[in-house]
Amino acid sequence: MTEQSTVTLTTATPVTLPDAQTVTEVEHYTDSLFRFRVTRPASLRFRSGEFVMIGLMSDPDPVTGKQKPLLRAYSIASPAWDDTLQFYSIKVKDGPLTSKLQHIKPGDQVILRPKPVGTLVHDALTPAKRIWFFSTGTGIAPFASLLREPETYERFEQVILTHSCRDLAEL
Numbered sequence: 001m002t003e004q005s006t007v008t009l010t011t012a013t014p015v016t017l018p019d020a021q022t023v024t025e026v027e028h029y030t031d032s033l034f035r036f037r038v039t040r041p042a043s044l045r046f047r048s049g050e051f052v053m054i055g056l057m058s059d060p061d062p063v064t065g066k067q068k069p070l071l072r073a074y075s076i077a078s079p080a081w082d083d084t085l086q087f088y089s090i091k092v093k094d095g096p097l098t099s100k101l102q103h104i105k106p107g108d109q110v111i112l113r114p115k116p117v118g119t120l121v122h123d124a125l126t127p128a129k130r131i132w133f134f135s136t137g138t139g140i141a142p143f144a145s146l147l148r149e150p151e152t153y154e155r156f157e158q159v160i161l162t163h164s165c166r167d168l169a170e171l
């Protein structure tokens, strides 16, 4: 009986994530903030400042045993020219996604829906002499993308970022 159970476990087919990307870096800043980097799908085109849906599979449903994608919006902190995609993430206590996502490590897979959207992009910004970016916490992510975008400095003479966070370590 014990032997059979062991065989079942070792030959179980791993769940294949839809739209899977591989985690390449993880850095924890505090117990409520971390950053991670994932591979970029070859076909993904996005504009600096956009966001995508990121996620993991849910725990199996207690009745049906089925798992479904658990997705949340995440701003891409990398600029459009980057080879990989960086994200900043909150760790919400009992948060459906981040209570699991905070445990990812290099080599793991996450779901990344390759449909970037958002209006915090150059096409939508009114021409002006200077631009102000006001952010708190992980809200810095789309600005981190735009700050590394050369077009930002072509279009604005002055780029000013103000950022505040819960504690010093998050800076």
Ligand SMILES: Cc1cc2nc3c(=O)[nH]c(=O)nc-3n(C[C@H](O)[C@H](O)[C@H](O)COP(=O)(O)OP(=O)(O)OC[C@H]3O[C@@H](n4cnc5c(N)ncnc54)[C@H](O)[C@@H]3O)c2cc1C
Pocket: 051, 072, 073, 074, 075, 076, 087, 088, 089, 090, 092, 094, 095, 096, 097, 098, 099, 137, 138, 139, 141
């Ligand atoms: C357009 C958009 C872009 C986003 N970009 C990011 C991002 O780059 N990084 C990120 O960590 N989150 C981002 N979020 C929030 C993200 O979608 C999730 O809410 C977050 O990952 C928590 O997921 P959860 O399932 O653990 O908890 P949820 O059930 O989604 O959230 C639980 C509660 O936690 C709080 N909360 C959620 N996210 C944050 C946050 N980032 N900072 C402070 N409090 C929060 C809210 O009070 C929320 O009601 C974004 C949301 C939107 C709409």
